[in-house]
Amino acid sequence: MIRMSNVSKVYHTGSITFEALRDVNIEIKEREYCAVVGPSGSGKSTLMNIIGCLDDSSTGEYYLRGQKVANMTQNQLADIRNKTIGFVFQSFNLLPYATAEENVEVPLLFAGQSRKLRLERCRFLLERVGLADKMKNRPTEMSGGEMQRVAVARALANDPPLILADEPTGNLDTRTGGAIVDLFNELHDEGRTIIMITHDPNIAAQLPRQIYMQDGALVDRLRAAS
Amino acid sequence: MSSFRLISIRQFFKDISRQKMRTLLTTVGIFWGTVSVVLLFSVGKGLQEMMVTNSKGLGDRISIVWPGVTAKAWNGMPQGRRIRYTESDVREIKENATETISAISVEYRSSAFNMKFGRSTASASISGVWPAFGDMRNILPQEGGRFLNQLDLEKKRRVVFLGDEIAEKLFGKTSEIVGKTININKVPYVVIGVMQKKTQNSAYAGRDKDKGFIPSTTFNSMMNRRYPSNFVFQAKEGVEMASAIDEVHRVLAPRYGYDPSDTKALSIWDTTKNGKFWVNFFVIFRSFLVVIGCFTLITGGIGVANIMHVVVQERTKEIGIKIALGAHKNMILMQFLAEGTLLIVLGGGLGFALSYSLVTFLPPFLLQTAGFDLAEFIGTPNIDTFGTMLTVTILGLTAIFAGYFPARKASNLQPVQAIKLF
Numbered sequence A: 001m002i003r004m005s006n007v008s009k010v011y012h013t014g015s016i017t018f019e020a021l022r023d024v025n026i027e028i029k030e031r032e033y034c035a036v037v038g039p040s041g042s043g044k045s046t047l048m049n050i051i052g053c054l055d056d057s058s059t060g061e062y063y064l065r066g067q068k069v070a071n072m073t074q075n076q077l078a079d080i081r082n083k084t085i086g087f088v089f090q091s092f093n094l095l096p097y098a099t100a101e102e103n104v105e106v107p108l109l110f111a112g113q114s115r116k117l118r119l120e121r122c123r124f125l126l127e128r129v130g131l132a133d134k135m136k137n138r139p140t141e142m143s144g145g146e147m148q149r150v151a152v153a154r155a156l157a158n159d160p161p162l163i164l165a166d167e168p169t170g171n172l173d174t175r176t177g178g179a180i181v182d183l184f185n186e187l188h189d190e191g192r193t194i195i196m197i198t199h200d201p202n203i204a205a206q207l208p209r210q211i212y213m214q215d216g217a218l219v220d221r222l223r224a225a226s
Numbered sequence B: 001m002s003s004f005r006l007i008s009i010r011q012f013f014k015d016i017s018r019q020k021m022r023t024l025l026t027t028v029g030i031f032w033g034t035v036s037v038v039l040l041f042s043v044g045k046g047l048q049e050m051m052v053t054n055s056k057g058l059g060d061r062i063s064i065v066w067p068g069v070t071a072k073a074w075n076g077m078p079q080g081r082r083i084r085y086t087e088s089d090v091r092e093i094k095e096n097a098t099e100t101i102s103a104i105s106v107e108y109r110s111s112a113f114n115m116k117f118g119r120s121t122a123s124a125s126i127s128g129v130w131p132a133f134g135d136m137r138n139i140l141p142q143e144g145g146r147f148l149n150q151l152d153l154e155k156k157r158r159v160v161f162l163g164d165e166i167a168e169k170l171f172g173k174t175s176e177i178v179g180k181t182i183n184i185n186k187v188p189y190v191v192i193g194v195m196q197k198k199t200q201n202s203a204y205a206g207r208d209k210d211k212g213f214i215p216s217t218t219f220n221s222m223m224n225r226r227y228p229s230n231f232v233f234q235a236k237e238g239v240e241m242a243s244a245i246d247e248v249h250r251v252l253a254p255r256y257g258y259d260p261s262d263t264k265a266l267s268i269w270d271t272t273k274n275g276k277f278w279v280n281f282f283v284i285f286r287s288f289l290v291v292i293g294c295f296t297l298i299t300g301g302i303g304v305a306n307i308m309h310v311v312v313q314e315r316t317k318e319i320g321i322k323i324a325l326g327a328h329k330n331m332i333l334m335q336f337l338a339e340g341t342l343l344i345v346l347g348g349g350l351g352f353a354l355s356y357s358l359v360t361f362l363p364p365f366l367l368q369t370a371g372f373d374l375a376e377f378i379g380t381p382n383i384d385t386f387g388t389m390l391t392v393t394i395l396g397l398t399a400i401f402a403g404y405f406p407a408r409k410a411s412n413l414q415p416v417q418a419i420k421l422f
C-alpha cells in the first residue's frame, strides 16, 4: 500500500533550516493497522501529511499503491485525497460555517454524488459515529469530541480503503476515546488499512504494529524518559 | 458536473449570509461606481446633445451677410467705401455660385409692426424673405401649415408665416390658426403656417418664435426698400464654408469694384464657427468627464479589490481544507469566479437600474411636481451605453481578478500549508 524510501522534509524558516523528517524508509501493507508513536515535534504529523498527499517531501520517493506520488498530476492527487484516503486531522479542520451534515457532505460533493445519495450517506455516517441528533449543529455548537467524530465521519464519506488519523483520541476522555478506537477497530475489520498517530501508550499497545519516531527519524524503540 | 455549480451557488449564498458586511461593501462599491460613472456620462451626453440641437436652431451650415466697408484700396479707389448689395445681386449669386451654395435668401426686416387679430394685438418684427429661407434657417411649419412658396413670392401674396410665440399671443392656445386673417399695420394677411417650437441658442435681431415672415416681394410693395437688410445662404453639404464665402465675393467684387480678398467688404457671420466651438468644447468636456470617471472607477476598483483580497485571505484555510478533501483546483477557482460574477451582476445591475430610473423618471417627475424643466439647464440625460458597459466591465474584472489570483495562489499551495496559513 505504502512504500517510502529515504524521504526527508526540510523546513526553511527565514535563514534557519529544520529537518522535520530524516531519511524515512517504511513499508505498510494493505490491511495493516499501525500506531505512530513519538514525542511532540518528532515529525509524526509531517510524515502523516506526506502519506496523505497533503504535503510533498523534500527528497526521497513515495509510492502509494505502486504509483509514484511525485509523478501524479494535481487532479489525480485530488481524486486520491477524495476517494482513496480518509484523513482525520489533529485539529479537525471542519468548515466553520457548515453544519455537521454539510461538513460530511463536502467530499461527496467533490466526488459528484447525487443529492439523494449524499444525504443518505451523511445520515448513515453520522449515526455510525453517534451524532444522529447533532446533524444540524455547526462546529461552534459542538464539543471537541463531537467535532472529532464529525471529522471521522467525513473521512469515511467516500468509503476510502486507507484511513489516516492524526491523534483521533487526543481531545477525548478515556471512555469516548475508547469508543473511537472501537470504531477504528471495526473499520479495520471491514478491510481498511489504518494508520493512527497516538500519544496514548495503551492504545498504541493494542494495535498490531507500532512505528516509533524520534527527531524526525524512525527508531526501533523509544529512548526512555524523553 | 452539476454538482460543481451546485456547490458554488450554495457556497455563494452561505457566504452572503456569513459575511453580510463584505458582500454588502463589495456590492456597494460596484453599485456606487456604476451609478456615478453612468450618471456622469448620461448628463454629459445630454448636455452635448442639447448644445448640438440648440446650435442648429439658427440653421445648419449657414452664413448671414450684411453690408460692409472695404478695408483695402482697389483699382485706384480708396478703402473705407461702403458696399451694399441689391436683391438682384443676391439672385446673381444664386445663379452663379451653384458649386458651393445650396440655398440662399434675401431678408428685409423691420420691427414694430402692429399685428391684430380680433381684440388681441402684438408688436412684432417682420422679415420679407424667399421660400428657401424656411428650411435653411430651421423654420419648419407645424402640421397643417406651410412656409412661404414661390407662388406667394411671384404673386406678392399677402400671406404670413408666424413664429410660435407671436401666434400664441394673437390666437391663444389653439391649433386653428392657419387660414385665419390677421391685420398687419391695418392690412389683412392670411396666416399660412405656424413655426414648430424649437430651441435656438443664437440669433440676430430677435428669436424666430417672435417674428412673422412674409414674401420679400410683398414686403417691398409695402416698405419699398432698395437694399435688403441682409441675406442668408447655406453651404452645400461637404463644402467648406470658406469656399462658399469666397464664391460670394467672386460674384460681388467685380460688380462693386472691391478686392475679392477684402474680408471687410461684407460683414459676414459664419455660424458654423459656433458649431466648431461647441465641438472643441465637448472634446474637452468629455475628456474631463472621462478623467473624473476614471478616478471614480479606480477608487471603486481599489475598494472592491481590497475586499476581495481580504476574502481570499480569510478563505485560504477553507481552500486548503477543500483541496485536502479532494476538490480540483478548477472547482475552487470556478467558485471564486462565480462569486465575483454574481457580485458584479448584483452591484452593476442595481447601479444601472438606479441610474436608468433616475435618468428616465427624474426629469418628468420634477417637471410635473415642481414645474422645473431640467432639460432647459442640462438637456435630457441620455444613458451612454458604451460608458456603462465599460464601467461595469472594469469594476467587474477588478473584482474577479482580485478574487481569482489570490485564490489561485492559495489553491497552488500544498493543502497543509494553506490550512496552516491562517
Ligand SMILES: Nc1ncnc2c1ncn2[C@@H]1O[C@H](COP(=O)(O)OP(=O)(O)OP(=O)(O)O)[C@@H](O)[C@H]1O
Pocket (backbone or CB within 6 Å): A011, A012, A013, A018, A020, A038, A039, A040, A041, A042, A043, A044, A045, A046, A047, A090
Ligand atoms: N511549516 C513548518 N515550518 C517550519 N517548521 C515546521 C513546520 N511544520 C512543522 N514544523 C516543525 O517540524 C517538526 C515536526 O512537526 P510535526 O507537526 O510533524 O510534529 P508532531 O510529531 O506531529 O508533534 P505533535 O505530537 O505535537 O503533533 C516540529 O518541530 C515543527 O516545529
Ligand SMILES: [Mg+2]
Pocket (backbone or CB within 6 Å): A044, A045, A046, A090, A166
Ligand atoms: Mg502532530
